[in-house]
Amino acid sequence: MADGEQRGTTERVLTLLGLLQQRRVWTGGELADRLGVTPRTVRRDVERLRAIGYPVRAEHGTGGGYQLGPGQELPPLLLDDEEAIATAVALLAGAVAGTGDAALRALGKLDRVLPTRLRSAVRALSGSVESFGGGRAPVDPEVLMTLARACRDEVEAGFDYPSGDGTWRRRVEPYRLVASDRRWYLLAYDLDRAAWRTFRVDRMTEVAARTWRFRPRPDAPDAASFVQQGVTSRVYRHRARFLVHAPADQVRAVVSASAAMVVEVDAATCEIHSGADNLDLVLTHVAALGHAFRILEPPDLATRAEELADRLRAAAGPFGV
Structure with a gap:
């Protein structure tokens, strides 16, 4: 068989597979019409699919036709570009959400079978994402891919972003995408403000990668830690730090990653770093954990803790005493 004829047959068989994945049952005549071939060629192409592991069933009679059934082994999937990218994003989201090694293994297998043009895009996303916490609100996968490519290619990015009483165009050097337990963030160097900034991806509009390349800055912070500090403390008026007499893993299990670091x-103690506009709320939340703790900062929070303790003791006694 000539190379051109072989390519034509391969493309037709892949098209047939795509049709079988789109609908539950096709008649031989319907497939022949869609492929522009004879029913005999359809039967031969079905045999080719069966030979490489696809369990294609053929039912005769009224209501019968060709059907792609489940098999004992999962055969290769046929995905178009958008489906492949969406699948990779979903797998990556599962991986960074802590659902185990299965998502990472699946992403690795998908990476090996993707065409080069798609493989580089998927690797851009996987190599440009860090995380803290668990599952999060969805965002536009195309926006994630645009930002991930910009991180990988070290090119500037631009987007509209709300700030104060308006929305402004931001021009940044994107460094990493970071997934928290609630949202996706971009850590980037803001060129107009000459500082590292954290941006919520779900608040971005008109996202676009630029053609201007940049050289990575030597003072780039640790992405996940920088974003988590910003989410949990830097954006608030007050910050607090507590020493808690309990293992860190035990405390992390009950404290949201978006609420505190x-x-x-050591094995028996940890620190909680948090922020709030009202530190009394943070104090009561730490107290509600049920572990012995000590206030490290700010110093005046210790006085407020004593006042709170007095109110609680008064609440336990007779009214008016």
Whole structure:
């Protein structure tokens, strides 16, 4: 068989597979019409699919036709470009959400079978994402891919972003995408403000990669830690730090990663770093964990803790005493 004829047959068989994945049952005549071939050629192409592991069933009679059935082994999937990217994004989201090694293994297998043009895009996403926390609200996969490519290619990115009483165009050097337990963020160097900034991806509009390349800055912070510090403390008026007499993993299990950073001190103690506009709320949340703790900063929070303790003791006694 000549090379051109072989390519034509391969493309037709892949098209046939795509049709079988789109609908539950096709008659031989319907497939022949869609492919522009004879029913005999359809039967031969079905045999080719069966030979490489696809369990194509053929039912005769009224209501019968060709059907792609489940098999004992999962055969290769036929995905178009958009489906492949969406699948990779979903797998990556599962991986960074802590659903185990299965998502990472599946992403690796998908990476090996993707065409070069798609493989580089998927690797861009997987190599440009960090995380803290678990599952999060969805965002536009195309926006994630655009930002991931910009991180990988080290090119500037631009987007509209709300700030104060308006929306402004931001021009940045994108560094990493970071997934929290609630949202996706971009860590980037803001060129107009000459500082590292964190941006919520779901608040971005008109996202586009530029053609201007940049050289990575030597002072780039640790992406996940920088974003988590911003989410949990830097954006608030007040910050607080507590020493908690409990293992870090035990505290992380009950403290949202978007609410506070839990830093291990040793096997039996950890620190909680958090922020709020009202530190009394943070104080009561730490107290509600049920572990012995000590206030490290700010100093005046200790006085407020004593006042709170007095109110609680008064609440336990007779009214008016």
